[in-house]
Amino acid sequence: MKDILMNENSASKTVTAAMLAIGDELLSGRTRDKNIGHLASALTLQGIDLKEVRIVSDEQEDIVAAVNALRSRYDYVFTSGGIGPTHDDITADAIAVAFGVSIDHDSRAMKMLSEHYASREIEFTTARQRMARIPDTADLIPNTVSIAPGFILENVHVMAGVPSVFQAMLEAVLPTLEGGSKMLSASIDCSYGEGTIGDGLGEIQKQHPNTSIGSYPKFDGKTYSTQIVIRSRAQDDIDRAVVDVRKMLEALNK
């Protein structure tokens, strides 16, 4: 894990993250992912920059390669999927391989799950016990929806793929994360297409190097409109760029 406190004394602190969504069903089109957008919004609110997302299939080699590539590069990694009770849920074992640690039924998770199923008079099958397999030294992530926990190993947060469970786990994890300086933004909608505002906007970007100006075209089947978004960690920088964008749009209106 990079030392994210290193530049704490400077004006702004950048904390980065990556997501790894795991599951054949996401790549076959059977399931449309709902976790990426949720994580992206939650991290943005906390001042953490989601820098990269990968989706891979339920194959150990692919999961290991992706986790190792991402965990060395970003402050935090979040995974979704593959921690259920069936044979195709191989994420926990793959994470153990990626970290080179052993994995077995975790006593905390076994207790939690056996009590849960006992109270509901549901058999604690070998399959259900599979959900207690946790890599050595990992901390557990509570799951208020369906009990079976996620886990944290160093900077990697391993969470469920079912959106309601992913969201519950993320809610438990968010307060433990070191947030960065929040990225602020201002958004201006205009009825011009990008081709009309592009030259002016490029000039404004050059004049406001401390901001990141994005333009997002919308197309309703007939005409284009554009949302202009100005991002920075300093409100002053945003305000100054907004003035220039408004000037440009007013000039086009004439």
Next chain:
Amino acid sequence: MKDILMNENSASKTVTAAMLAIGDELLSGRTRDKNIGHLASALTLQGIDLKEVRIVSDEQEDIVAAVNALRSRYDYVFTSGGIGPTHDDITADAIAVAFGVSIDHDSRAMKMLSEHYASREIEFTTARQRMARIPDTADLIPNTVSIAPGFILENVHVMAGVPSVFQAMLEAVLPTLEGGSKMLSASIDCSYGEGTIGDGLGEIQKQHPNTSIGSYPKFDGKTYSTQIVIRSRAQDDIDRAVVDVRKMLEALNK
């Protein structure tokens, strides 16, 4: 590009693909991607296995690294986003860097776009001309929605991020792709949670190694149900596994 015809005479042919979605807005949560699921479904229908998806921001270094990692590993790569007229549309330039080729205003694209704008009495601004920047030796992908073309460089297909345009470009590209043996599937819904069927399903998977059996939990806020999906390139293999899955479910019903 790997020689995807190599095993044409064998019983089944595997063709692989990866997608690279490009755009800060996807990583900030501002925009929820709609292209990954669309591409996944379209490729699956054509017998092409989408093996990996990455989402990166509008930063040249990240785009170059991702494109080069993916294009050497998979038969086809599809990108979305970053080919519009504004300063933050840097995909075409990044692709040129990735391939080590030059990039300039392409005469075919310039003609196409200048005629389009002239016919609508819209100024062909420097920004709009930016959409004619195409890496050397690339083929164009027609865009029936908004004219500005995508392009193909070796096995990399560069397409727009606006979903309606992405879909139109993909429609133009699909007939040019070498499809593989189609992945077939059978789907069985059951009212049991994964914990109940997990042990039996794992056994069935072992007995049917030529199939890939997935189980996809659904949670309605109170109880779990499961969709069991059996995939193979041979219908016979699927049919035999389906028999065993139905037997298992019937035994649970007793």
